[in-house]
Amino acid sequence: MYEKSLNDKKNFLKNGLKEYSIKRNFDFGPSARSNTSNLSKYISHRIINEYELVNDVLKDHSFKSTEKFIQEIFWRVYWKGWLEHRPKVWTDFLVAKPNYDKQCYEDALNSNTGIECFDEWVDELKNENYLHNHTRMWFASIWIFTLNLPWQLGARFFMKHLFDGDAASNTLSWRWVAGIQTKGKNYIARSSNIKKFTNNRYSNIVLNEDAATLEDDKFYEIQEIKNLYTSKKNESLVLFESDLSIFQREDLFSSYENIYLLFLENEERNIKLSENTLNFKKNLLESFKEKVTKAEFISSSDFFSLNPNLDIIYPSVGENMDFLKRSELNTDKLHFIAKKEDLFCWQFAKKGFFNFKKNIPSIIKFLSHKGNLLE
Ligand SMILES: Cc1cc2nc3c(=O)[nH]c(=O)nc-3n(C[C@H](O)[C@H](O)[C@H](O)COP(=O)(O)OP(=O)(O)OC[C@H]3O[C@@H](n4cnc5c(N)ncnc54)[C@H](O)[C@@H]3O)c2cc1C
16 A cells, blocks of 8 residues: 555656645546545555655745645645644534434435435535545535535545544545635535536536625634644554554654554544545555564554553544543643644644744745755
């Protein structure tokens, strides 16, 4: 999988990047995906690391000519940082019990709404485990404003099937479409926009194009990010599938006596994943094990019998962190290792993306150490 991700990355940087900014918004269908990178399934598990990717882009291209692509990568970093500062947004999403029309929900899950594009996207989501970004926006908007279904159920449906399903990008994007992330500004899918950006594949789709934004009066106080470290403390390390980055970690890995890979089965997850998605994640862990031969799988029950003086690659807000919090372990004894780049970037993620974006040049300087990647 690491080799395949390298090839896919190389191909995109060579052939797709040049026209990315003008073509990225088009969804030409599942058999024509070369106008965006399709790297999200690797990036979300850090088989490809965001910062490594930005560096790779800037090795051969100017910042100006690749700004749009770099910005998209940083959307992911931004969402992660934003949620780290407000982890309760994730837990509130998980515990929400909204009312909904059961038949309408079943019809949506079974591609039976009669909205042609939507029904096809449901099949695509289940079969390809991917949807184009613009399509995710239309899908979420139709789910919330035309089908009147709760955004939380749609976000769960995405997490179940997407190979790139990510607590931050997914939850916050659904909130954004609903109009509760940027309060009062919802995203309305329009038939004319769908027609244009699907290259006329879908036209005259009847949608509710006049919907009011959802409201949510909850206020989330910003929490400081603490107890994350950048160097080792103990002799055993645990990793989850949410961060399998090997980039710049060879020395770190070789310094441990034991490396354990912990994979949560559906019984231990709040959101049950499809078989495809579970298998995809397991394969990623297998690939990691081939690369880092010292690593061995450990079951969740055996994990609890380990000496609790453990280092853990920080899994960030999401299922794996929830598992650790639910455990009997004294989480104060756990030593979480984060990437210094994450810690640097997340300090800018307390407010809106506009504010984060202003800091991208200083982030790139930080990544390059000398600042010469911006030339
Ligand atoms: C409702 C909704 C739900 C989403 N759920 C997820 C999710 O669970 N996981 C996920 O990785 N992305 C999610 N996204 C963001 C985005 O749709 C995907 O990252 C993108 O479609 C992946 O395709 P790509 O790799 O070809 O992207 P490219 O356009 O090639 O972008 C390169 C990389 O930048 C990052 N990226 C691009 N756009 C975004 C974005 N809007 N937000 C965050 N990161 C971005 C991804 O890591 C992506 O691989 C969601 C968007 C919406 C609107």
